[in-house]
Amino acid sequence: MYNIGTLNKISPVGLAHLSDKYTVVDDVNSANGILVRSQDMHEMDFSEYLMSIARAGAGVNNIPLDVCADKGIVVFNTPGANANAVKELVLAGMLMSARNVPAAIKWASTLEGEDEAAKKVEKGKGQFAGTEIKGKTLGVFGLGAIGALVANAACDLGMNVIGYDAFFTTKAALSLYPCIKVVEDPKDMLPECDYVTIHVPAMDSTKGMFNKDMFAMMKDGVTLLNYSRDKLVNEADLLEALASGKLGKYATDFVTDGIMGKEGVMYTPHLGASTEEAEDNCATMAVAETMDFIENGNIRNSVNFPAANLGPIADDTRICVMTKGIENPVDTVTKKMLGGITVNAIAGGARGDYGYVLVSTSDSVSSLPETAGVVKVRVIQG
Numbered sequence: 001m002y003n004i005g006t007l008n009k010i011s012p013v014g015l016a017h018l019s020d021k022y023t024v025v026d027d028v029n030s031a032n033g034i035l036v037r038s039q040d041m042h043e044m045d046f047s048e049y050l051m052s053i054a055r056a057g058a059g060v061n062n063i064p065l066d067v068c069a070d071k072g073i074v075v076f077n078t079p080g081a082n083a084n085a086v087k088e089l090v091l092a093g094m095l096m097s098a099r100n101v102p103a104a105i106k107w108a109s110t111l112e113g114e115d116e117a118a119k120k121v122e123k124g125k126g127q128f129a130g131t132e133i134k135g136k137t138l139g140v141f142g143l144g145a146i147g148a149l150v151a152n153a154a155c156d157l158g159m160n161v162i163g164y165d166a167f168f169t170t171k172a173a174l175s176l177y178p179c180i181k182v183v184e185d186p187k188d189m190l191p192e193c194d195y196v197t198i199h200v201p202a203m204d205s206t207k208g209m210f211n212k213d214m215f216a217m218m219k220d221g222v223t224l225l226n227y228s229r230d231k232l233v234n235e236a237d238l239l240e241a242l243a244s245g246k247l248g249k250y251a252t253d254f255v256t257d258g259i260m261g262k263e264g265v266m267y268t269p270h271l272g273a274s275t276e277e278a279e280d281n282c283a284t285m286a287v288a289e290t291m292d293f294i295e296n297g298n299i300r301n302s303v304n305f306p307a308a309n310l311g312p313i314a315d316d317t318r319i320c321v322m323t324k325g326i327e328n329p330v331d332t333v334t335k336k337m338l339g340g341i342t343v344n345a346i347a348g349g350a351r352g353d354y355g356y357v358l359v360s361t362s363d364s365v366s367s368l369p370e371t372a373g374v375v376k377v378r379v380i381q382g
Contacts, residue, residue: 014283
């Protein structure tokens with residue numbers, strides 16, 4: 001039996017996919033796997049029993065990845081599971097910005113209880129006249145699962161779409177409509193756009209990347225949409241760009257003290273993945289990743305260890321080896337740790353400093369030689 005701890009509310013639909021080998025527990029210190037959404041885990045102590053943390057969502061900035069990797073704890077996320085939910089909110093944000101919907105609703109609500117409210121609405125509605133998005137140009141900064149969906153949906157709505165991704169992949173290319181133009185440099189996209197939407201992960205390398213230099217490349221009056229992470233935007237530069245008119249509007253899913261009440265800013269309270277469907281999808285994927293790793297040693301969608309997959313365990317034994325600072329983990333583990341062991345199959349590799357080697361053998365394994373650079377070894381009996 002394995003214990004699964006939960007932080008935040010995890011969808012019951014996802015938890016229902018746990019087999020009878022698992023028990024959901026309140027005490028995460030006794031957990032072999034943890035399912036989490038947004039709770040900050042940076043100050044947490046992790047027990048020796050913990051094998052994995054699965055984030056029911058895409059962003060993992062609430063989890064100390066290197067600390068986990070040093071302890072041999074695999075961290076998963078669920079890419080694409082909430083992509084449609086975020087896409088729909090991005091489109092809603094763009095449409096509400098274009099038609100001045102938030103300001104119009106706020107104004108109309110002030111007429112409650114007044115005489116002849118309908119006449120006053122007709123007289124005052126002109127102040128909220130907006131624009132249509134059909135025929136306008138949308139720039140999509142980041143063409144992953146969410147960005148690609150947004151780009152395609154914008155095409156369906158009659159927009160001209162230009163995309164940019166610093167790590168543009170064949171998979172991304174195949175997911176895009178042919179009408180979408182993809183450029184190799186932001187300077188070839190930003191000056192053309194009436195709207196720019198951000199879809200890149202929050203990392204040290206992307207923190208504050210949307211700053212005064214990036215804003216300077218945009219046309220005057222552009223609407224910036226940020227439904228990824230607040231840290232991607234330099235807030236001081238943003239407010240200056242809004243005040244000068246360089247940015248016409250800023251629509252975001254992340255409320256901060258600095259932007260609250262500012263002219264031209266529209267914000268929602270982090271609703272991107274807050275749909276029943278997205279929460280169910282994310283939890284279901286997180287559960288599947290957790291069980292596959294705990295029972296089979298397979299790693300899919302990890303953000304701190306490389307992928308490895310030998311399929312379901314049968315009557316074989318699986319050896320799971322986690323390493324740090326070894327350039328070629330598979331070769332090193334094979335030469336230094338598997339002497340005399342029958343290797344039926346092997347998978348793994350390196351991700352940055354950290355490596356993972358998954359071995360299938362028909363032999364009985366009780367111990368392996370100690371090897372420099374090995375963080376953790378786990379043996380799973382089929």
